[in-house]
Amino acid sequence: MADLSTVFTGIRFENPFLLASAPPTESESNILRAFEAGWGGVVTKTIGLHPVVNVAGPKTKFLRADNGGTRLSMAKRPDTTLMASWNWELISDKPMDWWLPQIARIKKAFPSRIVVASIMAGSGDDKELQAWQTLAQGVQDAGADAIELNFSCPHMDRVDMGANVGKDPVLCSVSTQAVKAVAKVPVWVKLTPATANIVEEAEATFRGGADAIVSSNTWPALPPIDPDTLDFEVNVDGYVSSGGMGGPAILPLSLAKMAQMTQAFPDRPFSGIGGISDWAQALDYFLLGCGTTQVATAAMLDHAIGPNVIRNLTQGMSDFLDRHADRGWKTLDDFRGLRRDRVVAQSAIRRPDNAGYHGGYDDAEGYAAPVNNA
Secondary structure: OOOOOEEEOOEEEOOOEEEOOOHHHOOHHHHHHHHHHOOOEEEOOOEOOOOOOOOOOOOEEEEEEEOOOOOEEOOOOOOEEEEEEEEOOOOOOOOHHHHHHHHHHHHHHOOOOEEEEEEOOOOOOHHHHHHHHHHHHHHHHHOOOEEEEEEOOOOOOOOOOOHHHHOOHHHHHHHHHHHHOOOOOOEEEEEOOOOOOHHHHHHHHHHOOOOEEEEOOOEEEOOOEOOOOOOEOOOEOOEOOOEEEEOHHHHHHHHHHHHHHHHHOOOOOEEEEOOOOOHHHHHHHHHOOOOEEEEOHHHHOOOOOOHHHHHHHHHHHHHHHHHOHHHOOOOHHHOOOOOHHHOOOHHHOOOOOHHHOOOOOOOOOOOOOOOOOO
């Protein structure tokens, strides 16, 4: 088997595939099972200091399309294809004091596997910046190999958390600086894709000292409405709020956001998430310049922690390297970023007659065509 080990933000991974921060990583037992299955790393469910209470209804559902038909629904039925996941689950409802001994036990059981602790606090005042630092110090002292700052959750119950931080370059920079002031391990920042220009937030985050950027989290979304009942397919007492959409449907969207960032910062580390079900989708992210990838939806559908998914990822990527051994490719570094420069402005795409193309504008923009009085 080819060498899939990689060094990312100074940390050696046995393979570049991680379980993303999501329901599969919400407990010690799940994370231990994930490492037994072969995942190179795990990002814990996000840990916070403020109290968390989830909604009364189902927290995660899956959107499927009828095979050969047009119906999109979250209702379970045969002969369908998975399109996306949808959830409105908040961060972990377990306190930091519950998490810290779990992280310590996980690292003792699997010292060579990588535990990344996802954390979240608020923004806008010194108390919240101190909360970021308290969380960072706690998880690193417990043995976490890296810290992932959650600037990306699209449906937090507080307006000063999650994606609301990730949409503000100033908050991105200040919050990252606060964590870096106390961090002894690499600090990754998970940015929301729901922003006008993600490069601006990436720049601010790197300016704050981030060691890597992770993207994308789920995209803000609503569940479909049942045409018979006229109720949202997920609701509590008839009401719904925006949740996060992940899974296969977001792959092209997340790749576009990632390409923007890896082109703007080609020498910086990135971890790609969104729509990865097998090795070919992970390859997309590596070819754009990512050093690692993370998986959530596919793992949730595969015995909660994705034993078949990780087997496909490692075997598929190993076979890919073997097929390209004649190019001298032995590791992921040999082809990382190979297709990053193929993403260009629309005006750079060849037209049948380039001489007549002016970037969508007339030759003399704002002026009438000359009149021939001859």
